[in-house]
Amino acid sequence: MTKLQLITKNLVDTINTLTEEAEEIYILTSFVMKSGVKKILPSLKKAALRGAEIKIGTGDYLHITQPDALQLLVDELPEAEVRMWKSGGKSFHPKAYLFRTNGLGHLIVGSSNLSASALTSGIEWNLHAPPAVDKDIFEKGLEEFEGIFHHEYTIPVNKETIKQYRESYDQFHREQSVVKHWTEAEETEMIFAEPADQAEIVSEPTEPYIVSKETLYPRPAQKEALDALENTLEEEYDRALVVMATGLGKTYLAAxxxxxxxxxxxxxHQKELLTQAKKSFQHVMPERTAGILNADYKEKDVDMLFASVFTLGMKHHLESFAPTDFDLIIIDEFHHAATNSYQTILDYFQPEFLLGVTATPDRMDNKDVYSICDGNTAYRIHFIEAIQKNWLAPFVYYGVYDDTDYSALTWLGTRYDEEQLLQVQLKEEMAEKIETAWKKYRQTKTIGFCSSIRQAEFLSQYFNQKGWKTIALHSQTKSYSRQDAIKALDSGELDIIFTVDLFNEGIDIPSVDTLLFARPTQSLTIFTQQIGRGLRVADGKSHCVIIDLIGNYRNADIKLQVFDGDPDNKKKKKGIIPTVPENCHIEFDLEAVELLKEMTRKKNPRKDQLLYAYEELKLELGRRPSYLEFHLKAHADSKAIKEFYGSYSGFLHAIQEMTEQEEQVYLKHESWFQEVERTSMTKSYKMVVLSYMLSKGANKWLESITPEEVAPFFHDYLTSKEYRKRIDFSDKQSRELEQYEEKKVATLIDNMPMTKWSGSSKGMITFKNNQFQVHIEVEKEHEQILFKWTKEICEYRLHWHFERKDRVKV
Known part of the structure; x- marks a missing residue:
């Protein structure tokens, strides 16, 4: 029997040998050095050439990872996916190498980071577990690897993120008194403290449903959604999105x-969600077989498979299925679906129907879930609307003033520096302020949301000393099981559960009637999810109390937009405090109101949000995003671009993201960019015509065209996607378009986009003698830039037009 192997020197030989035949290679080390990359780069390049999947994860703790090492990986191994854990000063020290060859897994864990000394002559201990030792431990290792690799604390390694890291790396080493640089012979390993914590979630108790002779019946919201999905099937869509507020039963709807x-x-993406979903589906369809595919179970041959995205996304498991094996694919918490982990799976399978379900509107964390479902949002209900229909409990929100100066804390892209945040949170005066607000407004059963485990433990200890019954519930809690904690809160044995992102997705305790936010709001998506934890209807519960500390932290001045059930309604008066349903109430400390007003006066929060979102997306992509990419992937509302800057190029000019030549083009043709951006579009026709012109290329797109010339392109574009035709044409016009009478289409183009656009363009566009032309004088060296930016606006406006129109029908 093959045994565990202890490797104390020349680990590089084992790594290179396994790399030679592996179809999957996963490396996770606390830091990487250029010397270490050079040792394994030749074998990795060969593996990449034969199509092996390669993922490399590292960290920035103590800035030991060398920027040059990252650059070498990006330059020499573009096929690999490389990500870096942003530690924020917290220890990060995994060392693991995983390989799958011919379906069998090898796992190496120990002390060796990715440096020459660690891989060759250094004093290192590593254990190699070959496939025969324990197959399950390799799968468990892969599951843990994926959880860290795609964690929200990681960032992609690319040109832009390396540039940013190099600046912080240089600054860190300038300020330290220790030796700053190592030769290959001098490189040493660092021994770190505990690994970073991973948030966990708890299974949701089975919901009571109306049962008659063992038949379950949908609740009202589910019935509405099912009717909408039925219409979707009749319209011959093969995919759809359902946005349904937390507490309305998304899982049972899917079942x-x-x-x-x-x-x-x-x-x-969480094993507890899979277990919960499996139970719900079996409750609805007890006659069908069901199984789980994750790190612990490999139950593939079943009617209903509940799979971890991380396990299923691995090449070995994914390719064990045929692309057409599943008739229906359901993506839970669909706002995650635009990440690489999901995209790999969605690109592989070809189901009869794809259903995405989420409680979080796609425009909050703004990945492009809309386009994944071909623009078809079958059903959408905001939690405010659900409250108005008495399907969820009403709320009373108290905004409590917090005088902490968060502006002095370092922002790490998605969160505050944890150590700096703890310095202001772990103070008795802060705990006293939180307790005072809670005692004033609380009801009976409270969930307290904290920023970190240390804050949760600190607040729990403080409250307990004051005579309250509380616990801190998180990934390292030993004294209470998750289910025991839930039962204790539900029965009244506990007053508060302090937690850290534990009750965000998929978990509900219906009897919870008080939510305490003792943390800055850093993600509007998470804030929305956490509010949903208190809105479930329960016996004896009249409403939910939300106690929220309001300070000058990021998003404080825009977080209240989550209470706006109709964000697209421009006619609705919107002030500092949002309007909520009659059975709900919002109340602020006077100081909190003044703070929000002052933040709004000092800066425009929507402008700031655009800039933050742009910078974050640029780092993610490794380059400047296009206009459409910003709309689809940035954490901001792209409509504000036109409102504040006239055009996307105007935005880039304002934030100084242009080269000297680009600035020349923008200043000379600013009126043209604004014309394309602002021309009215009740139909898509103008941009379809412009799209045809642009299809001729940078050198010819300004040549005049005729309606007859455009007609075939116009017809093909508007019939290639069913929803385009449905949105922009009446039934009669749709039938005519299907019959494709070129003369009628040409007449339509003549009457609608060409005549109307020429009349409203202030002379920039003319339509005379059947010739449609844009009048722009452009220098030869400016052609490509003008063409590129015009095309970006055109693509954005077409996508946004059909997206907006399709939403109107929901």
């Missing part, structure tokens, strides 16, 4: 819908 299909794949 009811799934009865129409033979074989089902349900995908989620």
């Amino acid at each position: 009811f819908f799934a009865r129409k299909f033979k074989r089902i794949l349900f995908i989620a």
Whole structure:
């Protein structure tokens, strides 16, 4: 029997040998050095050439990782996906190498980071577990690797993120008194403290449903959504998105819908969500077989498979299925679906229907879930609307003033520096302020949301000393099991559960009637999810109290938009305090109101949000995002670009993101960019015509065209996607378009986009003698830039037009 192998020197030989035949290679080390990359780069390049999947994760703790090492990986191994853990000063020290060869997994864990000394002559201990030792431990290792690799604390390694890291790396080493640089012979390993914590979630108790002779019936919101999905099927869509507020039963909705299909794949990113979903589906369809695919279970041959996105996304497991094996694929918490982990799976499978379900509107964390579902949002209900229909409990929100100066804390892109934040949070006066607000407004059962484990433990200890019954519930809690904690809160044995992102997705304790936010709001998505934890209807519960500390932290002045059930309504008066349903109430400390007003006066929060979102997306992509990419992937509302800057190029000019030549083009043709950006579009026709012109290329797109010339392109574009035709044409026009009478289409183009646009363009566009032309004088060296930016605006406006129009029907 093959045994564990202890490797104390020349680990590089084992790594290179395994790399030679591996189809999957995963490396996770606390830091990487250029010397270490050079040792394994030749074998990795060969593996990449034969199509192996390569993922490399590292960290920035103590700034030991060398920027040159990252640059070498990006330059020499572009096929690999490389990500870096942003530690914020917290220890990060994994050392693991995983390989899958011919379906069998090898796991190496120990003390060796990715440096020459660690891989060759250094004093290192590493254990190699070959496949025969324990197959399950390799799968468990992969699951843990994926959880860290795609964690929200990691960033992609690319040109832009390396540039940013190099600046912080240089600054860190300038300020330290220790030796700053190592030769290859001098490189030493660092021994760190505890690994970073991973948030966990708890299974949701089975919801009570109306049962008659063992038949379950949908609740009202589910019935509405099912009717909408039925219409979607009749319209011959093959995918749809359902946005349904937390507490309305998204999982059971998916189960009811799934009865129409033979074989089902349900995908989620947490194992507890899979277990919960499996129980719900079996409750609806007890006659079908069900299984789980994750690090612990490999139950593939079933009617209903509940799969971890991380396990299923691995090449070995993914390719064990045929692309057409599943009739229905359901993505839970669909706002995650635009990440690489999900995209790999969605690109592989070809189901009869794809259903995405989420409680979080796609425009809050703004990945492009809309386009994944071909622009079809079948059903959407905001939690405010659900409250108005008495499907969720009303709330009373108290905004409590927090005089902490958060502006002095370092912002790490998605969160504050944890150590700096703790310095202001772990103070008795802060705990006293939180307790005072809680005692004043609380009801009976409270969840307290904290920034970190240390804050949760500190607040729990403080409250307990004051005579309250509380616990800190997190990934390292030993004294209470998750279910025991939930039962204790539900029965009244506990007053508060202090937690850290534990009750964000998929978990509900219906009896919870008080939510305490003892942390700055850093993500509007998470804030929305956490509010949903208190809105479930329960016996004896009249409403939910929300106690929220308001300080000058990021997003404090825009967080209240989550209470706006109709954000697209421009006619609605919007002030500092949002309007909520009659059975709800919002109340602020006077100081908190003044703070929000002052923040709004000092800066425009929407402008700031655009800049933050742009910078974050640029780091993610490794380059300047296009206009459409900003709309689809940035954490901001792209409509504000036109409102504040006239055009996307105007935005880039304002934030100094242009080269000297680009600035010349922008200043000379600013009126043209604004014309394309602002011309009215009740239909898509203008941009379709412009799209045809641009299809001729940078050198010819300004040549005049005729309606007859455009007609074939116009017809093909508007019939290639069913929803385009449905949105922009009446039934009669749709039938005519299907019949494709070129003369009628040409007449339509003549009457609508060409005549109307020429009349409103102030002379920039003319339509005379059947010739449509844009009048722009452009220098030869400026052609490509003018063409590129015009095309970006055109693509953005077409996408936004159909997206907006499709939303109107929901």
